[in-house]
Amino acid sequence: MTTASPTEPVDIIVPVLNEEEILQEFHTRICRLNFPINLIFVDNASTDKSVEIISSFPDATLIRHQSNEGYGASLIDGIKASNNSKIVIIDADCEYPPEAIPALVKELDNADVVYTSRFLDNSNTSMPFLKRKGNQIISSLFNLLFKQNVTDLYTGCKAINRSALEGIKLERKGFEHVLELGVKLARNNIKITEIPVVFSPRHTGQAKMKHVSETLKYLYLTLSYYLRVR
Ligand SMILES: Nc1nc2c(ncn2[C@@H]2O[C@H](COP(=O)(O)OP(=O)(O)OP(=O)(O)O)[C@@H](O)[C@H]2O)c(=O)[nH]1
Numbered sequence: 001m002t003t004a005s006p007t008e009p010v011d012i013i014v015p016v017l018n019e020e021e022i023l024q025e026f027h028t029r030i031c032r033l034n035f036p037i038n039l040i041f042v043d044n045a046s047t048d049k050s051v052e053i054i055s056s057f058p059d060a061t062l063i064r065h066q067s068n069e070g071y072g073a074s075l076i077d078g079i080k081a082s083n084n085s086k087i088v089i090i091d092a093d094c095e096y097p098p099e100a101i102p103a104l105v106k107e108l109d110n111a112d113v114v115y116t117s118r119f120l121d122n123s124n125t126s127m128p129f130l131k132r133k134g135n136q137i138i139s140s141l142f143n144l145l146f147k148q149n150v151t152d153l154y155t156g157c158k159a160i161n162r163s164a165l166e167g168i169k170l171e172r173k174g175f176e177h178v179l180e181l182g183v184k185l186a187r188n189n190i191k192i193t194e195i196p197v198v199f200s201p202r203h204t205g206q207a208k209m210k211h212v213s214e215t216l217k218y219l220y221l222t223l224s225y226y227l228r229v230r
């Protein structure tokens with residue numbers, strides 16, 4: 001585990017696709033934290049005003065993809081552009097409250113990788129039943145095959161000590177990036193720990209993730225990783 005100096009900023013990596021309606025709120029809430037951060041937005045070829053809005057934030061770095069390369073590609077490029085010892089990855093749509101960041105980062109003093117979980121705390125009842133069950137099955141299968149103990153593999157808010165990524169090459173460009181990261185951490189014997197988060201389903205913008213096709217891809221890739229054909 002690495003201990004960063006208290007003044008070293010934390011890299012905050014934010015993947016963005018067409019989030020014009022929420023970006024200002026996200027930024028205001030992040031700034032209110034009064035926490036030393038290095039804010040990196042990775043825009044994945046948004047067609048709305050997301051880029052214009054991010055460009056108006058004086059304290060943020062903006063990486064732009066010319067075409068939509070996928071959620072994972074945004075994170076790969078965000079991580080490459082970051083350089084502090086603590087990294088936070090958080091969705092731009094405020095489903096995970098930016099206010100969770102300080103507690104999440106604090107946990108990095110005790111663990112190398114900390115995920116926020118929507119399912120550790122029973123107060124998160126706003127998620128539709130099928131989506132909730134799907135997420136639980138995905139996490140359980142992952143735990144069984146890769147000897148972890150997570151309740152929310154597909155969380156969109158997590159913190160990582162950069163040292164935990166040493167020797168890990170992330171290549172998957174879509175949402176399956178999440179599985180690849182989990183598998184490669186497990187192969188390096190790094191335990192993922194979790195803290196609960198209060199999750200608020202998006203109230204603006206469009207749902208973009210295609211949950212059924214992503215679940216099928218997840219099942220296929222999980223098996224491939226387990227059989228080590230990848
Ligand atoms: N879906 C999608 N999101 C992307 C992509 N690139 C970046 N993002 C961002 O990645 C984050 C997660 O995507 P979401 O579409 O919110 O995924 P989700 O939370 O599972 O789905 P929702 O329930 O619809 O919010 C958001 O901040 C998106 O703006 C992409 O190619 N596809």
Ligand SMILES: [Mg+2]
Pocket residue numbers: 091093095156202
């Ligand atoms: Mg979302």
